[in-house]
Amino acid sequence: MTTTAVLGGGISGLSAGYYLLRRFGKPLTIYEASPRVGGWIRTEWHKERGFIFETGPRTIRPKGVAGANTLELVEQLKLPVKPIRSSHVAARNRMLYAKGQVCMLPNSPKGLIATVPPFTKPLYRALLHDLTTGGTVAKNEDESIYSFAERRFGKEIADYAISPMICGICAGDAREISVRFLMDSLFEKEQKYGGVIKGVLYSRLNKNEDKDKDVDRPIDEPSNLYKQAVQEKWAMYSLTDGLEQLPRALRKYLGEHDVNVQLSSRCNNLSFSSDGARLGLRNAELPVSHVVSSLPAYQLAPLVRQQHPSLCAQLLEIPYVDVVVVNLQYNSDQLLKQNGFGLLVPPVENLPVLGVIFDSCCFDMAGNTILTVMMGGKWFEQWFGHQPSQKELRDTAQQHVRKILNIKEEPTFSRVHLLHKCIPQYTVGHKRRVQQIRDYIRNYKLPLSLCGAAYDGVGINDVILSARRQVELLPMPQTH
Template identity: 50%
Template sequence: MTVILGGGISGLSAAYYAVNDARLSSIILLEASSRLGGWIRSRNSPSGAIFEQGPRTVRTLGLPGKNTLNLLEDLQLNDKLIHADLNHSVAKNRLIYKDEALHVLPNTLKGIFKTVSLLDRPLINRIWTDLRAPKVSKEDESIHSFVQRRLGQDIADNFISPIICGICAGDAREISVNFLLKSLFEAEQKHGSIVKGLVVKQLEKFFSKSKDKDNTAKDNVDKKLAATSSTLAKRAQNEHWIMWGLQGGLEQLPLALADYVKSRGVMVQTEKKCEKLTFKSDRVELSVNGDLQECSRVISSLCAKDLAELLQEQHPRLSAELKAIPTVTVGVVNLEFQGDVLPLQAFGFLIPPKENLPLLGVIFDSCVFPGSSTVLTVMMGGAWFEKYFGSNPSKEQLLTTAINHTKNILQIEEEPIAYNVAVLKDCIPQHVVGHNARVKRIHDYISAHHIPLALCGSSYQGVGINDVILSAKQAVRDVVK
């Protein structure tokens, strides 16, 4: 018997891949709370607009993006898809709020040659900055430090830092360069500069010199995992989709997954909290709501720090490594305004941490999913949650902060007609400097001790929906090995 811990998108995806793997039979999924979906939660405003409390759009990029589209097609969710392509305003207009003004990020070739308001010099000049900067050999460093060294302080402060806020609500001075710019970091480490590394890579491609040899182990795993292309994935590629969402909200995805796996015999149980795992020589003992259960293997989709609690007694070293993966808390406020109140159609805006504002950014949901009203989602806190809100802020405090700043920045006169406030405690794991080495130590420990445990979810390989779905696919492969 295989037990999957957690009924968020990772756990449900693990159940999907497990039930489609002939080597696994008798699968149980245990979810501690009373609902499935984890951080994916779509609510309806009184007017019927969708308030996404967690994720709303999923990128189509790369193999992980293709893998998720394959999954969507298999779940027959094609009809519910809403997508945006390269020419959509949400692709073209991504904004940064700095010095009390909104700035559009350069999105054309021409923009690269101009000095945009956010930068000291045009982007194109950074080629020389990078070529002149000395190589610094390192195992890992923060993404801010890497970009500052190679491309300039203004790019690190005004581009990269807010982008990191948008991806993981984190501090670019703490997040590992491998989280977002792994290939650029490798280019410097191998060839002395980003530009030289990229040129060498292109030349190698051109002369088709063992293209595959240059790929990292993870790329190879990803390629194998997402090998085939569904009709939907091909369509997304041909039509240059950049992101998609679902009519009725992204929660449709975990719900469809749950229906799929239940109809194929997976026992999905809510309000079943696993409190402890003990690995015996021939079985695994689980303490669930105080009762003892047994199985032969476990796939955990829990956040690393939650899994750490379950292993504390038997594997304190492994538990300590898991616990050391930090998380941040995000305050999410959805706002609905009557009619169209936005100054322009865009994906939304992000705020550099240097602006010292409690907001990370605001997403213009109704630009991606148009309706008769304007729907915005305000993300707040993240790595700076305690600094701005203390340890236990009231929902009123979050709401007032969100409304005041959003109205001021977007110059909206009207009051919102509906809202939803949520504090998502410890919702995004932070892949800080040294993260990859830590994850390797975790996997090495599990395999050295022959523990029948596989890991998936946002604590290890990536924090986006595509990453965690692919991690679930990999976990199923790992657990049957």
């Protein structure tokens, strides 16, 4: 028995299969509960009309170690890429809907000096606030990203810059999300030097300090695609024919290399012994030597409850939110007054909409205007209750598109998706929680590795790198 089992056929599970195959070349099987691979990545093609709908992520950023790692994977799979360079309008223009108007966020140093709505003071004043505010009251292990931003840069930055950004990334409430989710290095600089700007300047002068944490150093020799992305200044990219090409290509590659991807195969129990693990699948128990779980924490928890109730309880401490995605297609490409990537809505505006993405500004959609409206998140139940109808969700999205973007036309075509428990929330203390979960697994010597959005970052780059790093931690088999 040398089989490794991967639970979950989303992008992290498929990536785990890919890296296991390349590292060990041993037999392995991926078990996916649903009838398709890809998890939340889903592209809907409307080729006859020249557009696509993305119901999950649509672009990938090529930055840092994680970005370089994904580009290496994309290159190895020979996938055609659609880049957006940093000079493109979708990379330059990002907007907020606040105080009853669409506001363009500053995109150059000049924007720091002027007063731009919704802010009532020039943004350089927020930097001065950080420089003139004393050090931390007490050394903190963690705090909310909202309280950190408010403390260092003032309430306006927390309300109109940080809070909407958190809505855009994880559909969460910045007052609950850990500062270590996005601003770990800034938080550590503040803790060490008594201020963010001071910390950034000191570490610039003392370059060696951040060598070990260098986020721009790829894992291996950078791939040609990564070098191209740097040279051509890509801000983000997608794949020709949409992002679902990535999980599909991974599945095809795995199939060609004798990796068994079993769809509609839900694992309903997981138990461990000194010589491996046993998976409960339908009516069978299957012995395996190691399990890599890319399942959401709340799905893994009940599988281990019987044998490891405290591990189950720790996993259930990671909360998730529901997000509504409404794709809208209009027969004209002249509807938007202002082009850009899209807009975010700060929670202080008290609207059900988290943001609107202007898909047809990012990529050519053959004369159509394509918008994606995202709603709910942390505030889903407050706005929509328990079981909203598709019509109710569609009507809410269209009503706010009319109000915010002044688009009077009715969409020709639309799709509504309710993504239940789709994004984990890295609430205050998350880093410690994940460490405790992994310590438990190590202390009990469980043949179990955890990767995916619940642990090491919620973006596509994060979950792919999470899979790779967990596979690389596995010991190579002893050769006699």
